[in-house]
Structure formats: C-alpha cells, structure tokens
Amino acid sequence: MATTTTEATKASPTNGEDKQSQNLRHQEVGHKSLLQSDDLYQYILETSVYPREPESMKELREVTAKHPWNIMTTSADEGQFLNMLIKLVNAKNTMEIGVYTGYSLLATALALPEDGKILAMDVNRENYELGLPIIEKAGVAHKIDFREGPALPVLDQLVADEKNHGTYDFIFVDADKDNYINYHKRLIDLVKVGGVIGYDNTLWNGSVVAPPDAPMRKYVRYYRDFVLELNKALAADPRIEICMLPVGDGITICRRIS
C-alpha cells in the first residue's frame, strides 16, 4: 500500500514519459491522499465508500484505471461526497468544467432529480466517450449537455446574457488550474445566491506547503503557484463563504452570498 517514493524525485512532465514511470504513477491511483497514512485513506474507502458505490460508478472507475491519464480522475471518496452534496442542496441546474472520463459527472448525474441538468465542458471528447456508454447504461445520460472545447468562451457567452445570471445551483470545476481564477470571475455571476461552486485540487497533493526546494514533478510545481494564488483570492472574495475540505486532493466549497 505504500506509494512509490521514487516518484517524488522524478521531474519529467506528463508528456513523453516512458512507460515504466507511467506505470509507477498508476500504482498510486487510489492510494494517494492528503491524509496521515494510506492505511487511513484505505479504511475510509473500504468502510464507507466502496460498499456504497453504485455499480455504474465502480465500472467507470475500473475502466478509467486502465487509461494512461487516470491520475486526472476524481477519486471515489470525492465522488461520494459530490453525490451527497448535490442531494443535500437539492441542486437541479448544474455545470461541470473538466470531465475526463466522467466519474464526477456520473456521480452528479445519479444524484440529480429526473429533470436535473449538467452543462459539461471538456477540451477532450474522446475521454468522455470512454465513460459515456456506462453513463448511458445507468440511465442518466439525458441529463448531460456535453460541449467539447475550452470553457471560457462558453462562460463568456452565458455571462453576456443577464438572463443566465444566478441560474446555476451547483458548479464543479476540475480542470486547468491556471484558469480557475478566470473561471471564477464568470462563475460568480452564473451561480445563484446561496448556490455552490466547488474547486477541485486546491490542496494540490499537499504541495501547497512544500518548501521551495522540495522535489516535485514539473507539472506539480508549475501549477502550484496558480493554486496558491487561487486559494488567496477565494479567501479574500467577499461574495462567497468558503470551506477547504481535505477530500480527494482538496475541494474548496464556495457558497455565494451576494
């Protein structure tokens, strides 16, 4: 269950990596967490997550585990949390930026009522189509409106029409970290007052507190600055109340108050 510590000393980017280091990283999937120990994380997964995981989510998780970029996927504990959160806030009209194979999308779709909606955006349709058959089999694909391409143009178009302001109950952002601040500037008008925006990966593998000279993968180091700035910006934004939850890789839950 121990993660491979040699990983931390590798500095190669995700592109052009050899197959061996990709495999090493994949061993981490499902074991990586922000907690005291892998054992504790496994305890949570085995006691309360896996036994309750819907069959379709389990299937999607297993299909995703075989994919070379599976490090991007939403973890099972996070999927469970999102699913519960959607129900607790009675969300109906939602948005997701960053889909990958659709694990969090499925978690959301299963939680929404029959007439619930998700506007889902991702630059890569191919990955989404890996999970889509499973989402269809689960009977919830009709709730999803998938748009391939960058999110900013779509958001700008929505914001341009005031009728769209305050129409979203719940928005989940799990995408390119260097754009979160830009997304936020639009989402804060699109989410309703009292509604929720969730930003994923805001604790960035715990690297938010690593000393500057600590060994770090290139992409971790590159995006770390954006994550640190985002966290400061969200904490200072008077239009939201926030809560940083150490679920998965850290989700910051923002509740719009004005």
Place this chain on the structure above:
Amino acid sequence: MATTTSETTKTSSSNGEDKQSQNLRHQEVGHKSLLQSDDLYQYILETSVYPREPESMKELREVTAKHPWNIMTTSADEGQFLNMLIKLVNAKNTMEIGVYTGYSLLATALALPEDGKILAMDVNRENYELGLPIIEKAGVAHKIDFREGPALPVLDELVADEKNHGTYDFIFVDADKDNYINYHKRLIDLVKVGGVIGYDNTLWNGSVVAPPDAPMRKDFVLELNKALAADPRIEICMLPVGDGITICRRIS
C-alpha cells in the same frame, strides 16, 4: 508546530493524570489533525478558516483553549464546515448532543435563521456556561434550548411521541462514543427523511487503523463505523474534517 510525539507512548487515562501530561496534551490542540502534516493543516486554518472566523467564535475558541479539558472542543475547521453545512441544507430545527463550551453550538446558532432552534444536551452545564456569555453577546442564545443531563432519556421521551418523528433537519453528535450506536437508534426516527445526522470523531485520531494492541480505545468507533455503513436507512460520507465526521443523510 510539531506535535509532541512522546504523547503517543502514554497510556494513562484522562482521569487522574498529572498536570504535566495534561499540559503536553494541550499543546497539541489546534495542531492535531488527520492530515499528511501539521503544516498542511495549519495552511488550511490560516488561509481559509481563521480569516473568516466570526469574532464570537474566535473569542469562544480562545476562552476554551485555557480550559483543562480543551482537547474535547470542536476544531475551527470543523466549526466552519458545520456552519456552512447548516446553511447549505437550510436547516431550521436542529439538535446537538455534546456541547462542552459551545463552539460547535455557536457555529450552528450563527448559521441558523432568526427562528432557528437547537435542542442542546450535555451532562455538564458548567462548561456550557463558560461559553454562554459569548453566545449571548453574539445575539443567538435565544435559539438554544439547553438540557443538562444524559441525552438518552430525552431522546426516548421524544421518540415515544410519534409527532416528533421526522421533525429535525440537522443533528450533530459529539459526545460519549460508546453511546453513539444507542443515540443512532433514536435519532434515525427523529431526523427527517432527507435530513442530516453528523457523528463526530469517527476517525478517532487516525487510530481506527492502528494495530490492535495500540493504547487508544477504539473498538466502539470501529463498530459504529461498520453499523453506519450497513444501515440501509441512510447514505453516508466519512469526511476527514477535524477528527473525522460521518455525515448521514436519512433516505427512508
């Protein structure tokens, strides 16, 4: 910021401990967490918790820090989470079992609407009265109905009258762990369908995965966690906030 590691080798119980070991335990308060490192926990506190903490909660936290049993208090990150959760679910009629000096009680009272209510129970009124002036100053004490004494008799009385079934939006349990299962048997009828019960300390300082011969008693926590996971009347989510909160949403 490092926690005192000599603490983990102590096996003395909380009663009859000498003053020195009590002080050592108190140094941990505010640094103890379930996370990778104290630094990461401090980062969360300093970036997003303390800057947003209402003045009254800060004051209550500081008063509590001076109390000899302060290890029992709800942590600041947990208080913030409860406060947000109450608002997100639009709770109005709530309950709290286990009050101590009232940090989570205040977090809840601040989040509730003006006509919100909390039925709060604790065996010790003295500790509650330590925080009560601060809660009064915050203008929310009128929402609280405090009952001194064990909770089970109160719950039994409530359950006996069917009119009380399904009338609570939100219930927070942070009390004697060996009674959680007993509380749950009553609370599952008192909370509304779609409502939330939160059980605190369900990860018990991470000791849920310690070897069987480790000093901290955890059997009833392990049993509780198994029981909640197996209960078909609720959906659950174990959150590693504070010492671990299991959020249970009643579905039938």
